[in-house]
């Protein structure tokens with residue numbers, strides 16, 4: 001019997017949870033090794049990005065940045081739309097910010113929103129060390145407070161949502177408002193180890209993500225799908241949306 005069927009049968013049983021953990025651990029090691037294979041070939045080692053992670057770790061920031069191949073995915077997607085104006089929600093130590101800023105067409109700019117002053121301080125230093133301070137504009141404060149102030153600075157060609165999942169649907173609504181037809185909106189962490197389908201899980205983060213799915217299901221202005229990912233960060237996923245209507 002497959003894992004999902006067993007979990008569906010008794011989602012709360014401790015006996016049933018154990019095999020899942022074992023399988024996840026084993027899978028996780030392999031996924032991390034495969035990420036390494038990909039990165040060794042396709043994501044050249046980079047002293048600036050390595051330093052950004054080192055200083056983030058030294059400062060005690062949580063290690064929840066995108067992985068290197070995911071960072072490159074963000075860069076590739078932003079390059080694909082020729083992004084000149086990028087908005088990021090959730091900066092942490094600036095690792096994904098650096099990937100995004102490197103995708104900018106000449107004269108372009110990343111605006112990145114971060115609520116935690118400590119994170120913002122480390123990110124600012126990392127972005128400066130990457131030589132990108134002139135292209136990255138960090139706004140300190142809760143994203144829901146900053147977003148209404150951005151109307152005059154858009155529309156954004158590419159928006160990356162990676163802050164508190166509790167507000168994922170709220171951020172997505174703002175992202176659509178700040179977009180144009182053809183803008184891409186990417187949201188991180190939309191699977192959360194499968195908790196999205198765990199009926200017993202009513203944590204605010206998971207409920208926030210479900211609200212995002214429901215919102216988009218009823219939103220005619222965007223075309224979106226979600227993809228599960230495995231890798232060094234375990235089992236999670238990205239949602240990718242293109243805006244199909246003028247705002």
Ligand code: SAH
Pocket residue numbers: 064065066089090091092093094095096097113114115116119141142143144162163164
């Ligand atoms: N994009 C980063 C990871 C972001 S982690 C990377 O891949 O490198 C999530 C970040 O969102 C954290 O730094 C956290 O402080 C920030 N955050 C959480 N709630 C927020 C809010 N309400 N407004 C703005 N930022 C928030």
Ligand code: DHB
Pocket residue numbers: 064065066162163188189
């Ligand atoms: C968490 C947050 C993230 O943005 C992420 O990519 C992974 C984990 C977290 O809050 O645990």
Ligand code: MG
Pocket residue numbers: 064065066162188189
């Ligand atoms: Mg994330």
